Amino acid sequence: MFIIFLDIDGVLTTVNSEYDEQGIVFDPSAIAWLNKLFAKIDCKIVVSSAWRESYRLDELRRELRNLNVEIDSTTPVLSHRGIEIQTWLTENKHSNCYLVIDDNIKEIEQCIPKKNIIYVENGFEERGFSKIHYQMALDKIS
Structure with missing residues (x-):
């Protein structure tokens, strides 16, 4: 199973994002391209975004409900994102x-x-996550 470490701001939120009564409305194009990727691979999401410092895991799952994939967990909050991802990989033996x-x-x-x-x-x-990023991801996976 693939793990996708997902940032939110700049990947899902762009100048096209808005807020409504239920929270943020992510860029619809970015959501569509990510969902297309998730349909191609068996994966789980680990949120590596700074959002994990402001939202509990259940809140992140609710905010990311439009993604057609399981939100597994978050990276730990340490000194910087690279170390946080590396630590998650080590602790989860992945x-x-x-x-x-x-x-x-x-x-x-x-x-x-x-x-x-x-x-x-x-x-x-x-534009956030787009067709070019989708293709890059497929190329890196294969």
Whole structure:
């Protein structure tokens, strides 16, 4: 089973995101492309976003209800995201079948091989997770 370490801001939230009475409405295109990816692979989500510091796991599951995949857990809160992901991998004895999807990879690259990273460049300002990221993920998985 693949593990997807998922950032939220810049991946799911973009300039096209809005809020309603039930919470945030994520960028619909980003949700659609992620769901297309999840339909192709057997995976679980580990939330690596800073959102895990403000929301409990059950709240994250509710906010991410439009993703057609299980929200498994969150990474621990440590000194930076790369170490947090590496620590989760070590503690859960999971070493090679994973991807990190994030729009800020500077710290992540220090700990995680590039072959496991999908960089959503300028994600918040532009489009978040899109067709190009979907294809990159499929290429890295195969």
